[in-house]
Amino acid sequence: MAAIGELHFTGNLIPPAWYHHLKLPSGRTDLVGCTLLGEIVYQYRPLAVVDEASGEVHHVKRFTRDQFCAPLAYFEKKFDLTTDQVRQGLKRLEQAGLIVREYRTITVAGREVHGMAFIAPVPAALQAITTPAPADAGRPEARPAAIRPMRRPVASPERPVPTPEGAVSTPGGAVQKPPYKDSLPETPQDPQPTPPTSRNAAEIATAKWSGRSALENRNPIAAAGLRESTLNPAPTAPAPFSEAPSDPAPDVPLLFDFHLTRLGESEKAELRRRLARLPPPLAQLVLDEYNSAVGRGMLFHNRWGWLEYLIRKAQRGEFIPTSELAARRRAPADPPPAVPAVAAPPPPVPSALWEERGAALQGLLADGEFATYVLPLRGVEDGATLWLEAPNRYTVDWVTARWPLFEQVLAPHTALALGVRLESG
Incomplete structure (x- = not known):
């Protein structure tokens, strides 16, 4: 014991109650889910920092942004999990309503990174699975003396205790919440329509893996609306963002041109369904943005998630279109005016001036240089320039270094420009 007591352990904590609530469809404990949830909760637990000067304890957050930025690779590397497991x-x-995810575009080292995942826990749902009502809530003497019993509401005619759907009442008025696995028996639906109510913590905690809960079909970005409706219930106010209805959307008049012409009918129908939440002109602008990204060969980590991100910005009035497809669509269909052909320059002809005046360089050069560098030169004229064509690059460099001598001999006798180049033929 002494040796173990000297070891310094660090890391997150997993409450034992989670192992009984987080279940796979097979009925076994979801160990991966417990590990991931424990890490997310650990990142949101305040970090105690002691001021060495005053001795005061300050609590700060462990991450720099407003929410914990956690790509899949973070969990893969830390817990040695596969991408699919994470x-x-x-x-x-x-x-299950225990976390919400939001995908954003952030700037890292001066470059924009799209689809970065931000994760936040739902405190009310975590409390519901971490401190559930014990089965012996009516026998306080069964609890250890060191644990103070939690006061629970008792049913009375004046104030009935609300019982969430699927929960079981126990003696003493306590409510025992079922696990979040799909193990509840099917109950007949109430034929009478029930008025919409805000989602409370018990409903979130009892969400089922099979997707029959109120959270089914929610994508990562749409789940951001759950957090506000959970922590600040407002039955009459709509959520800031809602997923598209499960029923097929009406045929929205959208243009699938340019880079979306090869899409199948199923993909087009899915795009129409998601964009049906926007007015048609705005929906077309968002589709054009997606169209342009496909044309640029943009690599999508989750294309539907990125599209939902654009839709959400458009609903908030923050969408700024950058695609030029709309302008290209409005451009006239007439072909551009033909550019007049430029007359080809006349073919070069041998220069009589070079044949006449080239020999004058012999008296200006050292012995042997005229025969080595000047005689191999060929003079040609193209109507604008008198070119001295050299057989190799070394001769070009030699002539360039002594160019004032060539200008002294040729320039007074012609109006053409002078130049030196390698032989073209």
């Missing part, structure tokens, strides 16, 4: 584990936690 993706499915986060999906199960999100469907």
Whole structure:
């Protein structure tokens, strides 16, 4: 014991109650989900920092942004999990209403990174699965003396205790919440329509893996609306963002041109369904933005998630279109005016002036240079320039270094420009 007591352990904590609530469809404990949820909660637990000067304790957050930025690779590397294990584990936690995910575009080292995942826990749902009502709530003497019993409401004619759907009442008025696995028996639906109510913590905690809960079909970005409706219930106010209805959307008049012409009918129908939440002109602008990204060969980590991100910005009035497809669509269909052909320059002809005046350089050069560098030169004229064509690059460099001598001999006798170049033929 002494040796173990000297070891310094760090890391997150997993309450034992989670192992009984987080279940896979097979009935076994979702160990991956427990591990991921424990890490997310750990990142949101305040970090105590002691001021060495005053001795006061300050609590700060462990991350720099407003929410915990956690790509899949973070969990893969830290817990030695596969990409599919992390993706499915986060999906199960999100469907159960224990976390919410939001995809954003952030700037890293001066470059924009699209589809970066930000994760936040739902405190009310976590409390519901972490401190559930014990089965012996009516026998306070069964609890250890060191634990103070929690006061629970008792049913009375004046104030009935609300019982969430699927919960079981126990003696003493306590409510025992079922696990979040799909193990509840099917109950007949109430034929009478029930008025919409805000989603409370018990409903979130009892969400089922099979997707029959109120959170089914929610994508990562749409789940952001759950957080506000959970922490600040407002039955009459709509959520800031809602997923598209499950029923097929009406045929929205959208143009699938340019880079979307090869899409199948199923993909087009899915795009129409998601964009049906926007007015047609705005929906076309969002589709054009997606169209342009496809044309640029943009690599999507989650294309539907990125599209939902654009839709959400458009609903908030923050969408700024950058695509030029609309302008290209409005451009006249007439072909551009033909550019007049430029007359080809006349073919070069041998220069009589070079044949006449080239020999004058012999008296200006050292012995042997005239025969080595000047005689191999060929003079040609193209109507604008008198070119001295050299057989190799070394001769070009030699002539360039002594160019004032060539200008002294040739320039007074012609109006053409002078130049030196390698032989073209």
